[in-house]
Amino acid sequence: MMTSRTQGYLYVAITMCIWGGFTITSRLNAIWHISPWDITALRFSLAFCILMPILLYKKDTAFLFKKEPFILAMIGGVAYCLTSYSAFHFVPAAHAAIFLNGCIPLCTALAGFFLYKQPFDKHTWISLVIMMTAISAMSFLMYEETGVAFGFGDFLFFCSAIWWGIFTVLLRQWKLSAWHSMAGVAIWSAIIYVPIYLLFLPKHLDQATMPHLLMQTLFHGVFVVIIATLAYVEAIKRLGAFKTGSIVTLAPFIAAIIAVPLLNEPLSLAIICGLIGMGIGALQPWRWFAHKDSLQTSLEQQNKD
Known part of the structure; x- marks a missing residue:
């Protein structure tokens, strides 16, 4: 029998594989x-x-x-998917790790502050300084290399991070279960978006091959929407929110490196600078040396009360 800790790391591994696969397969959408x-x-x-x-x-x-699943679906379902999938058509996968996954912790903190007046803790301030420094250095190097500091795809990725940050804060505030959150987002997104897509939006299904469509539909419809969500929640139950979040955040950064030889994507000095800086800011490695995570302390205090 596996211990609870071992099970937690198994669920983390499953989540990492799917989250990393999301970056690679989303970029393949553009290629296919x-x-x-x-x-x-x-x-x-x-x-x-x-x-x-x-x-x-x-x-x-x-x-x-109830209104909560509908609102979550519009923000974390439809809006997030359209902006993130669109961004992969403009920039390489490494940009997703920097401007999407790297910015999600920051956007979540900002959403908590603006929506519910949740103050930044010292770890968020440290991350903010590191991330802003990394983005500034990256934009300077990109401008030196290409004459353009940021692209439209980077803007779309940052919008996606904002959507996901708002989604995370609302989800935490409304305290929906993982099952209800996942099912509500998927079902309301389908009810609202699919009819609009069928009636009004452009369709290019004839430009892709059937095997590619089947693979992408299965991966994004089952693995990303259902399996990754449930595995992530189970990992949090066993390892805690901070440790789980820190580990799985590595997945898109690893995927960005894999995309270089796999998809023949460029890896410039600017991208390397951005990956390192945003990775450190998102992971907050200095917190691993703290005696106890502030979130874990708060949860333990609630249990005592």
């Missing part, structure tokens, strides 16, 4: 001519077909009629 409109519709359509029968069988649909 699968548009952001198409993959978003395919992703939520498949998840809907899997989850809705389960909810009906369990007679667990009442939560869908």
Whole structure:
């Protein structure tokens, strides 16, 4: 029998593989001519077909009629997917690690401050300084190399980080279960987005091959939407929120390095600078030496009370 700690690391490994795969496969969408409109519709359509029968069988649909799952779906489902998938059509995978995954902790802290007046702790301030320094150095080097400091894809990735930061804060504030959060986002995203896609949005499914469409639909509709979400929550239960979040944050950065030989993508001095700086800022390695995470201390105090 595996210990709870070992199970936690197993769930972390599963999450890392899927999150890293998200970066690689999303970039492949651009190479395989699968548009952001198409993959978003395919992703939520498949998840809907899997989850809705389960909810009906369990007679667990009442939560869908509350405003919280709908709002989460529009922000963390439709808006996040459209901006993030679109960004991969403009810039390499390494930019996702920097401007999306690297900025998510910062955007989450900012969303908490603006929405619920949650103050920054010292770790957030340290991360902010490191990230701003890394982005400034990276933009200077990119301007020296190409004459352009930031691209449109970088802007879209940063918008995606903002959406995910707001989504995370709302999810934490509303205290929905992992199952209800995941199912609500998938189902409401499908209900709202798919009809709009079918009626009004451009479709380019004929430009991609059937094996590519099937692979991407299965991976993004099942592995990303369902399996990664549940594995991530199970890892948090066993290892704690900070340790789990720190480890899985490595996945997109590792994927960005793998994309260099796998997808023949460039790796300049500017990108290396951005990856290192944003990686350190997102991981906050100095907190690993603290006796106890502040979040874990707060949870233990609540349990005592």
